[in-house]
Amino acid sequence: MPDSDVFSASLPDSGADRNALRETGRVPFARWCPSPNFGPRPEGAAISLLVVHNISLPPGQFGGPEIEDFFCNCLDHSAHPYFEAIAGIQVSAHLLIRRDGNVVQFVSLLDRAWHAGRSCFEGQEECNDFSIGIELEGTDDTPYTPEQYRKLAQVANLAMAAWPDITDRRIAGHCDIAPGRKTDPGPAFDWELFAAVLDDNRSARKGV
Numbered sequence: 001m002p003d004s005d006v007f008s009a010s011l012p013d014s015g016a017d018r019n020a021l022r023e024t025g026r027v028p029f030a031r032w033c034p035s036p037n038f039g040p041r042p043e044g045a046a047i048s049l050l051v052v053h054n055i056s057l058p059p060g061q062f063g064g065p066e067i068e069d070f071f072c073n074c075l076d077h078s079a080h081p082y083f084e085a086i087a088g089i090q091v092s093a094h095l096l097i098r099r100d101g102n103v104v105q106f107v108s109l110l111d112r113a114w115h116a117g118r119s120c121f122e123g124q125e126e127c128n129d130f131s132i133g134i135e136l137e138g139t140d141d142t143p144y145t146p147e148q149y150r151k152l153a154q155v156a157n158l159a160m161a162a163w164p165d166i167t168d169r170r171i172a173g174h175c176d177i178a179p180g181r182k183t184d185p186g187p188a189f190d191w192e193l194f195a196a197v198l199d200d201n202r203s204a205r206k207g208v
């Protein structure tokens with residue numbers, strides 16, 4: 001992927017966006033598609049981790065409505081053999097970044113989404129309690145799109161501005177917090193590139 005596609009001036013995020021995010025938990029540029037699969041965060045849990053995932057339904061196919069249907073418990077499980085295998089599973093993520101960079105939000109960032117499962121980050125278990133879960137539409141071995149890196153960086157910087165306990169070091173893959181059980185976002189996710197895009201986006205926001 002040509003880097004020039006990834007690095008470009010993103011719209012600066014204003015302080016107003018950051019404050020609104022802390023108040024409402026809603027990402028301003030995301031389409032709201034509420035999922036019933038969430039609960040309150042435990043009393044005193046500080047939002048301090050960002051978890052990167054991937055998902056595609058059916059696996060390897062992009063662009064359909066199935067991910068949104070799945071997170072909203074209205075997937076037609078008879079429509080595909082794989083869907084039968086995941087019938088009855090109630091999960092969610094805060095955000096989904098589609099291949100074209102469009103962002104869908106299922107759960108307020110203030111609430112606890114059900115994306116991490118049994119998990120541990122630096123000795124702290126139950127990552128759902130204190131993390132924001134972001135799904136990239138994709139698979140472990142399909143390169144993610146420049147739009148996805150760009151939008152993920154934009155969301156991450158906005159979240160870090162709103163909750164400074166999230167730092168660059170506290171952005172992890174699902175594979176990192178549930179090793180041996182989960183592999184996403186997989187080898188296709190270029191962490192070095194993401195770090196560079198994150199910096200680039202941060203500089204653009206600060207007008208450096």
Ligand SMILES: [Zn+2]
Nearest residue numbers: 053054174184
């Ligand atoms: Zn995952």
